[in-house]
Amino acid sequence: MKYSSILLVLIALLPSNLCFGQNQNNRPPNVVLVFIDDEGYGDVGAYGATGFETPNIDHLSAKGTRFTNYYAAQPVCSASRAGLLTGCYPNRIGFSGALFPKHDIGLNKDELTIAEMFKKQDYKTACFGKWHLGWQKEFLPLQHGFDEFVGLPYSNDMWPQDNVTGENLSDKMNRANFPDLPLIEGNKATSYIKNLQD
Numbered sequence: 001m002k003y004s005s006i007l008l009v010l011i012a013l014l015p016s017n018l019c020f021g022q023n024q025n026n027r028p029p030n031v032v033l034v035f036i037d038d039e040g041y042g043d044v045g046a047y048g049a050t051g052f053e054t055p056n057i058d059h060l061s062a063k064g065t066r067f068t069n070y071y072a073a074q075p076v077c078s079a080s081r082a083g084l085l086t087g088c089y090p091n092r093i094g095f096s097g098a099l100f101p102k103h104d105i106g107l108n109k110d111e112l113t114i115a116e117m118f119k120k121q122d123y124k125t126a127c128f129g130k131w132h133l134g135w136q137k138e139f140l141p142l143q144h145g146f147d148e149f150v151g152l153p154y155s156n157d158m159w160p161q162d163n164v165t166g167e168n169l170s171d172k173m174n175r176a177n178f179p180d181l182p183l184i185e186g187n188k189a190t191s192y193i194k195n196l197q198d
Contacts, residue, residue: 028121073090074097078090081131082111085107094108099133100154101179102177106133107134107139119145125145127148128150130154131149132153132155142187151183152181152182152183
């Protein structure tokens with residue numbers, strides 16, 4: 001079974017009386033972006049999935065705005081996320097593939113993100129899930145327009161064992177020297193999935 005990594009970006013956390021595009025009291029709408037690795041166009045019920053159900057995403061689609069024509073800027077995690085958050089061609093801003101735990105690069109502070117644009121309009125912003133745009137503090141979401149972040153700094157498969165089965169992958173995937181996988185809240189690691197090789 002394959003698990004997808006999700007970047008959930010909550011751009012607007014406004015009072016709860018605002019519901020899916022209704023603009024009561026002239027308030028701006030809430031904006032929720034759900035960005036999922038390894039998901040195809042037809043993998044959600046609202047877009048024609050068969051054989052399984054996705055009722056929560058389908059409900060968001062029915063009550064919100066459903067986009068039917070979107071292309072990822074790259075077919076790789078870090079680069080596609082950089083394109084989504086900045087609106088830039090990823091190669092132009094230094095992302096041509098996926099970042100690994102050993103990389104010491106990330107999203108440049110001079111790039112304007114969608115979160116920073118919303119912040120200028122007095123939105124509250126949050127990011128939950130896999131960030132994958134640099135793991136050092138200067139590259140994390142709080143330095144790029146997000147008020148809140150809870151998630152992983154890179155992919156949950158970038159450590160020596162399979163995150164579901166526990167199978168040792170260090171020989172198969174050349175992961176023996178990867179560090180423990182941190183869960184980050186704000187700018188600090190709060191817990192780790194330990195490297196079983198230690």
